[in-house]
Amino acid sequence: MQILLVEDDAEAAQHVCNGLRDAGYMVDQFGDGAAGLAAARAAKYDLLVVDRMLPKLDGLGLVAALRQAGVRTPVLVLSALGTIDDRVEGLRAGGDDYLVKPFAFAELLARIEALLRRASGDDRHVGTLRIADLEINTLARRVTRAGRVIDLTSKEFQLLEYLARRAGQTVTRTMLLEAVWNLQFDPQTNLIDVHISRLRQAIDRDFSPPLLHTVRGAGYCLKAPGEAA
Amino acid sequence: MCGVTIGVSTLLISVYLLTQRAMERQVDLVVETEIESLREDYRGGGRKRLIDVLDKRTDDWGRLGAAYLLIDKQGEILAGNLPAWPTATKTAGTWLDFDITVDEQGRAVSHPVRAAVVGLDGNRLLVGTDVSERRRFTQRLRAMTLWGTGLTAGLIAITGWWFSRRLAARVRAVAQACDSIISGDLARRLPTDSSADEFDQLAGTVNGMLDRIEQQTAAVRVTFNSAAHDLRAPLYRMRARLETALHGEATGGATGQALQATLDDLERVQRTLATLLQIAQAEAGGGGMPTERVDLAQMAGELGELYAPEARERGLQLRVHAPAPAIMDGHRQLLAQLLANLLENAIKYVPSGGTIDLQVVARGARIELRVSDDGPGIPELSQGAMLLPFRRLERDQGAPGSGLGLSLVNAVVRLHHGQLELRSTKPGLRVSCSFACASAIAPAAVAPAAVVPPAGAAASVLLGLLLLGTASMGRAAEQPRPMQVRDDAGQVLSLPGPPQRIVSLAPGATAMLFAAGGGARIVGTPEYSVEPDAARGIARIGDSHGFDLERILALHPDLIVAWSGGAAAAQLLPFERAGLPVYHHQVARLDDLPQSLERLGVLLHTEAEAQRAAAALRARISAIRAANQRASAPRLLLQVWDRPVYTLGGGQLTADAAEACGYRNVYAELRDAAPAVSLESIAARDPDVILALAPDARTAQQWIDHWQALPALRAVRNHRVVGFVDPRLSRMGPEIVDATEALCARLAVAAPRP
Numbered sequence A: 001m002q003i004l005l006v007e008d009d010a011e012a013a014q015h016v017c018n019g020l021r022d023a024g025y026m027v028d029q030f031g032d033g034a035a036g037l038a039a040a041r042a043a044k045y046d047l048l049v050v051d052r053m054l055p056k057l058d059g060l061g062l063v064a065a066l067r068q069a070g071v072r073t074p075v076l077v078l079s080a081l082g083t084i085d086d087r088v089e090g091l092r093a094g095g096d097d098y099l100v101k102p103f104a105f106a107e108l109l110a111r112i113e114a115l116l117r118r119a120s121g122d123d124r125h126v127g128t129l130r131i132a133d134l135e136i137n138t139l140a141r142r143v144t145r146a147g148r149v150i151d152l153t154s155k156e157f158q159l160l161e162y163l164a165r166r167a168g169q170t171v172t173r174t175m176l177l178e179a180v181w182n183l184q185f186d187p188q189t190n191l192i193d194v195h196i197s198r199l200r201q202a203i204d205r206d207f208s209p210p211l212l213h214t215v216r217g218a219g220y221c222l223k224a225p226g227e228a229a
Numbered sequence B: 001m002c003g004v005t006i007g008v009s010t011l012l013i014s015v016y017l018l019t020q021r022a023m024e025r026q027v028d029l030v031v032e033t034e035i036e037s038l039r040e041d042y043r044g045g046g047r048k049r050l051i052d053v054l055d056k057r058t059d060d061w062g063r064l065g066a067a068y069l070l071i072d073k074q075g076e077i078l079a080g081n082l083p084a085w086p087t088a089t090k091t092a093g094t095w096l097d098f099d100i101t102v103d104e105q106g107r108a109v110s111h112p113v114r115a116a117v118v119g120l121d122g123n124r125l126l127v128g129t130d131v132s133e134r135r136r137f138t139q140r141l142r143a144m145t146l147w148g149t150g151l152t153a154g155l156i157a158i159t160g161w162w163f164s165r166r167l168a169a170r171v172r173a174v175a176q177a178c179d180s181i182i183s184g185d186l187a188r189r190l191p192t193d194s195s196a197d198e199f200d201q202l203a204g205t206v207n208g209m210l211d212r213i214e215q216q217t218a219a220v221r222v223t224f225n226s227a228a229h230d231l232r233a234p235l236y237r238m239r240a241r242l243e244t245a246l247h248g249e250a251t252g253g254a255t256g257q258a259l260q261a262t263l264d265d266l267e268r269v270q271r272t273l274a275t276l277l278q279i280a281q282a283e284a285g286g287g288g289m290p291t292e293r294v295d296l297a298q299m300a301g302e303l304g305e306l307y308a309p310e311a312r313e314r315g316l317q318l319r320v321h322a323p324a325p326a327i328m329d330g331h332r333q334l335l336a337q338l339l340a341n342l343l344e345n346a347i348k349y350v351p352s353g354g355t356i357d358l359q360v361v362a363r364g365a366r367i368e369l370r371v372s373d374d375g376p377g378i379p380e381l382s383q384g385a386m387l388l389p390f391r392r393l394e395r396d397q398g399a400p401g402s403g404l405g406l407s408l409v410n411a412v413v414r415l416h417h418g419q420l421e422l423r424s425t426k427p428g429l430r431v432s433c434s435f436a437c438a439s440a441i442a443p444a445a446v447a448p449a450a451v452v453p454p455a456g457a458a459a460s461v462l463l464g465l466l467l468l469g470t471a472s473m474g475r476a477a478e479q480p481r482p483m484q485v486r487d488d489a490g491q492v493l494s495l496p497g498p499p500q501r502i503v504s505l506a507p508g509a510t511a512m513l514f515a516a517g518g519g520a521r522i523v524g525t526p527e528y529s530v531e532p533d534a535a536r537g538i539a540r541i542g543d544s545h546g547f548d549l550e551r552i553l554a555l556h557p558d559l560i561v562a563w564s565g566g567a568a569a570a571q572l573l574p575f576e577r578a579g580l581p582v583y584h585h586q587v588a589r590l591d592d593l594p595q596s597l598e599r600l601g602v603l604l605h606t607e608a609e610a611q612r613a614a615a616a617l618r619a620r621i622s623a624i625r626a627a628n629q630r631a632s633a634p635r636l637l638l639q640v641w642d643r644p645v646y647t648l649g650g651g652q653l654t655a656d657a658a659e660a661c662g663y664r665n666v667y668a669e670l671r672d673a674a675p676a677v678s679l680e681s682i683a684a685r686d687p688d689v690i691l692a693l694a695p696d697a698r699t700a701q702q703w704i705d706h707w708q709a710l711p712a713l714r715a716v717r718n719h720r721v722v723g724f725v726d727p728r729l730s731r732m733g734p735e736i737v738d739a740t741e742a743l744c745a746r747l748a749v750a751a752p753r754p
Helices: A010-022 A033-042 A059-068 A084-092 A105-120 A154-165 A173-181 A191-204 B002-058 B132-182 B198-248 B254-283 B296-313 B332-349 B380-386 B405-415 B457-474 B507-515 B533-537 B549-554 B569-577 B592-604 B607-627 B653-660 B679-685 B697-707 B735-750
Strands: A002-006 A026-030 A047-051 A075-079 A097-100 A128-131 A134-137 A142-145 A148-150 A212-215 A219-222 B066-071 B077-080 B090-092 B095-104 B107-120 B123-130 B292-295 B317-321 B327-330 B355-363 B366-373 B419-424 B429-436 B483-486 B492-495 B502-504 B522-524 B559-563 B582-585 B635-639 B689-692 B721-723
Touching: A002 A010, A002 A033, A010 A026, A010 A105, A010 B198, A026 A033, A033 A047, A033 A059, A047 A059, A047 A105, A059 A075, A059 A084, A075 A084, A075 A105, A084 A097, A097 A105, A105 A173, A128 A154, A134 A154, A154 A173, A154 A191, A154 A219, A173 A191, A173 A219, A173 B296, A191 A212, A191 B296, B002 B066, B002 B077, B002 B107, B002 B123, B002 B132, B107 B132, B132 B198, B198 B254, B254 B332, B254 B405, B292 B296, B292 B332, B292 B549, B296 B317, B296 B332, B296 B355, B296 B366, B327 B332, B327 B429, B332 B355, B332 B366, B332 B405, B332 B429, B405 B419, B405 B429, B483 B592, B502 B507, B507 B522, B507 B533, B507 B559, B507 B582, B507 B592, B507 B607, B559 B569, B569 B582, B592 B607, B607 B653, B607 B735, B635 B653, B635 B679, B653 B735, B689 B697, B697 B721, B721 B735
Parallel strands: A002 A026, A002 A047, A047 A075, A075 A097, B317 B355, B502 B522, B502 B559, B559 B582, B635 B689, B689 B721
Antiparallel strands: A128 A134, A134 A142, A142 A148, A212 A219, B066 B077, B066 B123, B090 B095, B095 B107, B107 B123, B292 B327, B355 B366, B366 B429, B419 B429, B483 B492
């Protein structure tokens, strides 16, 4: 996977590049908006990570220009501006996701994975999801494991469906809050953890092997053992 | 207006009455004078003399129009020109009015007479005069007066009404402009025309004021953004360094722990900063953020559900009471933050065993939001202080959190022009926020100043016509006829008429609607809705992860079209609650597409166009199948993801498309699934061809390269691993047929049939 990073803060850029390369991505980095735009137009990248405050051409201008030119590559916008309308502005300009600095690198990684996965698969329209012996029928809203029906509340089902559609990927707490509850804030308490542990009770406690894993420092991941992440 | 009308009317009527009176007076005077004169004659020369005078007078009847009659005690006529004592039509003391009939040129004409009677020693003398002229004049005067009054009043009414309409229109324009400015549209200005009247001057001054405010707000915004950036960038770098350092350290070691603790503190600083920035923004008026319709009751339900497990873990009972929708105009995320803060505070400070109540109730034109608990509460004296930033009670110092919770609540309530109240409920605390309900859709028109139309006949008719005209214009829209339609899932929908404002929840459905001729009626569509090109211009309402319900409702749709396979039934519940019909679009095979199109034609009342499109599609699908018929279909593995390998089951439209090209899906028996499959499973089925449906060429090549590591597979050995990149193949609309044609061509070239 080829990623383009446009960030003018050298130290931050270095950190991100190193982290992404460690995770197996190939990264090209540029320090200003104009160079970044030229690079994005010239070569085909799988994902763009663009900071908003850039010299020569700001991040949103870059994204808007790309969309204008018909480039549909997913874009993750980074910014120190975190107010709601900044986020809305970023998404309206053509961005696909928006991360406020400072963020945990694990968050960045999880969102990149989510964007890459979203851009490709047509699993949106899939009716039934299967992970090992866990079966989720999204049409009938039924969850079974090893043939036994599992009762879940509506929100627990939505949580599970979200995790299942990203099976094998790390999903952060903020992603869950955004997707399942449509809330964009950082909860003080470990709110999501409690919901996850209840879900885990329902689908993992009486079964083997465990499918819902906690990824330290990042979030959660639903995956069958043996499957490559 | 009324005053002038009344004044003019009074004037004219007074003139009429005075004139009439004067004329009557004059006539009576004449008669009185005559009677006096005759009385003199009687006193002077007795009855004989009087009779002589009378005889002389009566000769002049024709010219003078006078009437005389003298009768004696017995009623015998002594003199005069009346045939008999008249029967009076009216008597008033010594005066009487009567009519006499006079023969004029062969015709009998009636003349009104006014006379006075006087007694002379037993005799009675009557003297009168013809008043027909006077009568006629009075009548004409009365008519003129009435017409004059009527016309004047009518003219005044019309002019007045016209002026007040203009005035009202200008006032309304100003009111509307002010409303939108108050709601945050700082770029709006008051309308001016070039009439340079007081209105314009006022508007000009106000506009000048707004210019200043806009400039200052922009300046504040820039400062705010710079501050945000300058504070956050170094925090980001610090975080980066800490993460890098942590990476190399053992997590249990002393350094590792110190680094993690520092990172945690950094997160705390970052959160505090974020909240401060939010408060600052809310206090600055929201920065011109447009508001949206927010159902506070629904939000309370969701947040209650979100915090319920947490509350339970701490031994608290969280109850939510939000029975009916409570819709207001506001900033959704800020309101959610407000609710979250209140709940978090309660959960934090109420000891185990306590209860927290969350209530959202719409009362009249206001919405009451209340969070009450039976915890320790806040002493009365401190309540005001609690709203200031960073304030904590003595006893709560040291608790986690930033101490900013209530200040943010305060700022958000103020931003929404609401009221916040903290009250001790001994035991416990009650926080009440009160907001105004969402404003009505259209502002009520300002009624023109009341103009009372006067009694003038002409004016009434004119006004009546005008009123009738405006009333009939309102009935312009014709009533549509109710209809029933069956959707792809077999459900029957009852609609009041063909839908005009459709929100589509799937890009495929959008494309189908366009093909069926209903593209112009789509008001909302998800992201990635780019087929056909016209769909790019339609408002976005979310994506496969979820829809923005508020945004959808704000578009005022009259029909929702949902993809039956993807949208979970629960996601469609809010639409049912809002009373919106949901049409299910569902196609599992290529052959279902034309039929689905035809159904859409019935729904939209565009049968002709839909049927043409359906027929064309049918023809193409038949052609594809015919061209790719084969005796034995090669076995195909459809790959949609790598590591792990994901494939498509048999109930998938995409899989059906591949089969139309004359191949058999090795995982066809898996219905409605996109399962991950293991390499062992694939090896067991050993397909003849592997089709890599990757998002782009580079990825496709990667997947193909990965397969080369498995020469045990027949497809790999025979070089029948084919990449195909076409996003249209995963669209659930007519464009999939185009993609199928391309796929068949590709397969024919890359994996030719034996």
